[in-house]
Amino acid sequence: MNINDYVVEKAKNANLAVRKLGTLDTNIKNNALIAMAEALEKNKNNILKANSIDIENAKKAGTTTALIDRLTLNEKRIIGMAEGLRSVAALPDPIGEVTGMWKRPNNLNIGRIRVPLGTIGIIYEARPNVTVDAAALCLKSGNSVVLRGGSEAINSNLEVYKTINDAAIKAGLPKGSIEFIDITEREAVNILMKLNKYVDVLIPRGGAGLINNVVNNSTVPVIQTGVGNCHVYVHSDADLHMAENIIVNAKTQRPAVCNAMETLLVHKSVADKFLPKLGDTLRAIGVEIRGCSETQKILPYANPASEEDYEIEFLDLILAVKVVDSLDEALDHIYKYSTKHSESIITNSYEASQRFLKEVDSAAVYVNASTRFTDGGEFGFGAEIGISTQKLHARGPMGLNELTTIKYIIYGNGQIRK
Amino acid sequence: MNINDYVVEKAKNANLAVRKLGTLDTNIKNNALIAMAEALEKNKNNILKANSIDIENAKKAGTTTALIDRLTLNEKRIIGMAEGLRSVAALPDPIGEVTGMWKRPNNLNIGRIRVPLGTIGIIYEARPNVTVDAAALCLKSGNSVVLRGGSEAINSNLEVYKTINDAAIKAGLPKGSIEFIDITEREAVNILMKLNKYVDVLIPRGGAGLINNVVNNSTVPVIQTGVGNCHVYVHSDADLHMAENIIVNAKTQRPAVCNAMETLLVHKSVADKFLPKLGDTLRAIGVEIRGCSETQKILPYANPASEEDYEIEFLDLILAVKVVDSLDEALDHIYKYSTKHSESIITNSYEASQRFLKEVDSAAVYVNASTRFTDGGEFGFGAEIGISTQKLHARGPMGLNELTTIKYIIYGNGQIRK
Structure with missing residues (x-):
């Protein structure tokens, strides 16, 4: 079978499965998720064996330590995957919820009911746990899923996939509910991106290269995840102790993730007082500071911030800093550079907090929090x-509800349109 | 200026306008809509003059009567456009509605608030009223809009656009809130479809060719509108008088629209009794019937239905008919051929109605209604x-709410992540 036929068949199978999967009783879905968890735990040795092949290959290929860490499974991580399945089983089933129903003047009763999206394609890299996490959320929300993991984790992904898929089918999910494309050539992704007939949405999970490729080339609708160039703005009246706590947390608690802070904006009236102490704390944790000229006057050890430093997501212990003249300048800076992920203002001003919440156009807008x-x-x-x-x-974090759509159900008694 | 720079500038202007437009007071938006309505009525002579040029050109080009009718404006239609603006002004403002707010164990208060999508591109054909209707809905929901109408209505669209845009700006909407691309070359659309940086969503409105072109080539997210291959299924226990009323309405009241019925499915146990009377009624209205072999046995005048007849949207006084053995066969037929727009079951059976509502995967699923x-x-x-x-x-009819997205607003008092 050529690659095209193979990918089409996988997507077609998944699409066929939805018709049954989408209307399945909640209990059957939950039992399947629990059975998948048990199967993972039972088969952990084979999974670890498959994973060791991936790790060996990665080492041979000179892969970075960080990437190898993401690729690596151990007993604890497998148990974590199983626990993830059980916790999804414990969540309320979103399907069938009627989110509204109203009567029209002609006595038609129109309701809005939550239903699955259909078939979801997940294109991902490195972490084998995505195979399990993504499948769990898609199945619980009544969607079938076509998984396409990266070549670096192919052995791990395949063993994990076989384990959970067998368990799911034995537990009563229709065949095709979880499909895995084990072709590592990029062509498989190119084909999947054009299968509008069988795939309702694609969610790429991985680096910017992967995501841009899918966004630019997919005719299937895409949900874009990813880049977070997140800002914290310290207003003139901020509680500076709170501000420092929040900035240290947002920048250093886990710098490689998308909701970590990348740029600090400080009102000029508190910069002299605030930055030296903050700078000492951040330096002690190993954070490199890149600042505007004002910042450099206050922190002589700060490197100069380039235009690019305000644009990019460092995902590292580097912080761009800019001293601003006003809330307006902070809002302008965020408008210009933000990737519209998450921004926070530290302030005690009612007016400043309300303007920030209203005017910042990001998925998550915070007052006084990390x-x-x-x-x-x-x-x-x-x-x-x-x-x-x-x-x-x-927009923002996607849970089970975000993996659903709605349909309208209309109860009539013979109504016709005039 | 070359086409690329021109289109980019229009989209950029619209994008810039959103920052102010998206947080504008409801009163200002409503007053602008009312001012736009008044301006249309005042400037009707110039609009009609521009429209007569389009009509003349269309006639010279040998355009069909139906298309010329869609293109034609008259005083009544201009007043209709103005009334449309006033009725949008009277609708509640969706922006700023908090659709949920909850407290987390760490005392963060997280709210979900409705905000504009941003900049909406509308690519449309023929009807000049879309210029007004689309602008009204986008503006009311805080979105800026980039309009790109078809070449056949370019003079009408431009005059209408200038009229409403001048009025909107005078009434306090930011410049760029409504942009119109008056380049009729297709290249302008090709450029617009790639402007992810400035355009948040594209909504194509028109024939299948236009819609497919946008879906297949746009990197900007698209909302697909269009094809409705709608089914009515008459179950074994249906009220046949009600069934006939509904079918006549669904097929003939306005056959050229997407929610008109295209295929009738009839349970075999009532086909003998039901089809002859229905057939007489439909024939009297001029409906051509294309049926399966069973249908042809009962209605000798019916033409044979081909596979394609079950697949396509006639948008005309043609009805495909199939006699089915069971509800299951009806559901299978709908699963295979439906474009997932609207389907209706006529039944008195509780079980059949519930199965139909649950198992039919269409935007609107009806019981006992057109x-x-x-x-x-x-x-x-x-x-x-x-x-x-x-x-x-x-999914389904898109009103003001469907032109919005959400963001999360989070009220903290110093929370950091552990």
Whole structure:
């Protein structure tokens, strides 16, 4: 079979499965998720064996330590995957919820009911746990899923896939509910991106290169996740102790993730007082500071910030700093450079907080809190499949609800249109 | 200026306008809409003059009567456009609505607030009223709009655009809130479809060729509107008098629209009794019937239905008919051929109605009513910008709410992530 036929068949199978999967009883879905968890735990030795092949190949290929870490499974991580499945099983089923129903003057009763999107394609890199996490969320929300993991984790992904898929089918999910494309050539992705007939949405998860490729080439609708150039703005009247706590947390608690802070904006009236102490704290943790000329006057050790430093996501212990004259200048800076992910203002001013909440056009806008909370778990969604940085369909952390659509159900008694 | 620079500038202007437009007071938006209505009425002679040039050109080009009718403006239609603006002004402002707010265990208060999508591109054909209707809905929901009408209506569109844009700016909307691309070369559309940086969503309105071109080539997210291959299924226990009324309405009240019925499915146990009387009624209205072999046995005058007849949207006084053995066969037929727009079951069976509502995966699923109700006005949304036939973001009739997205606003008091 050639690659095209193979990918089409996988997508077609998944699409066929939805018809049954989408109307399945909640209990059957939950039992399947629990069975998948048990199967993972039972088969952990084979999974670790497959994973060791991927790790060996990665080492031979000279892969970075960070990437190898992401690729590596161990018993704890497998148990974590199983626990993830059980926690998705414990979440409420979004499907069938009627989110509104109203009566029209002609006595038609029109209701809006939550239904699955259909078939979701997930294109991802490195982490084998995505195979499990993505499948769990898609299945719970009644969607079939076509998984396409990266070549670097192919052995791990395949073993994990076989384990959970067998368990799911034994537990009563229709065949095709979880499909895995084990072709590592890029062509497989190119084909998948054009299968509008069978795939309802694609969610790329990985680096900027992967995401841009999917956004630019897919005719299937895409939910874009990814880049977070997140800002914290310290207003003139901020509680500076709180500001320091929040900045240290947002910048250093986990610098490589999208909700980590990248740029600090400080009102000029507090810069002299605030920056030296903050700078000492950040330097002690190993953070490099790149500042505007004002910042450099206050912190002589700061490197100069280039235009690019304000544009990019460092994902590292580097912080861009700019002293601003006003809230307006802070808003202008955010408008110009933000990727519309998460921004926070530290202030005690009612007016400044309200303007910031209203005027900043980002998925998550905070007052007096760390940007690190932009996360499905932290928002109370139970789990997340990613953080959408686009505006269409889903914005911010995507939980089960964001993997659904609606349909209208209309109860009539013979109404015709005049 | 070359075409690329021109289109980019229009989109950039619109994008810049959103920053102010998106947070504008409701009163200012409403006053602008009312001022636009008044301006249209005042300037009707110039609009009619411009329209007569388009009509003349269309006649010279041998355009069909139907298309010329769609293109034609008269005083009544201009007043209709003005009334449309006033009725959008009277609708509630969706922007700023908090659709949920909850407290997390760490005392963060997280709210979900409705905000504009940003800049919406509308690519449309023929009808000059779209210039007004689309602008009204986009502006009311805080979005700027880039309009690109077809070449056949260019003079009418331009005059209408100038009229409403001048009035909108005088009434306090930021410049760029409504942009119009008056380049009729297709290249302008090709450029617009790639401007992800400035355009948040594209909504094509027109024939299948236009829509497919946008879906297949746009990197900007698209909301697909369009094709409705709508089914009515008459179950074994249907009230046959009601069934006939509904079918006549769904097929003949306005056959050229997407929510008109295209295929009738009849349970075999009532086909003998039902079809002859229905056939007589439909023939009297001029409907051509294309049936399966069973249908042809009962209605000797019926033409044979080909596979294609079940697939396409006639948009005409033609009805495909199939006699089915069971509800299951009806559901299978709909699953295979439906474009997932609108389907209706006529039945008195509780079980059949519930299965139909649950198992049919269409934007609007009816029991005992005409498919013609799938419409923003009929659903109670006040107005509509189109009917989405995709599942992402919006499904079914799109009113003001469907032109919005959400952001999360988070009230903290120093929270950091552990």
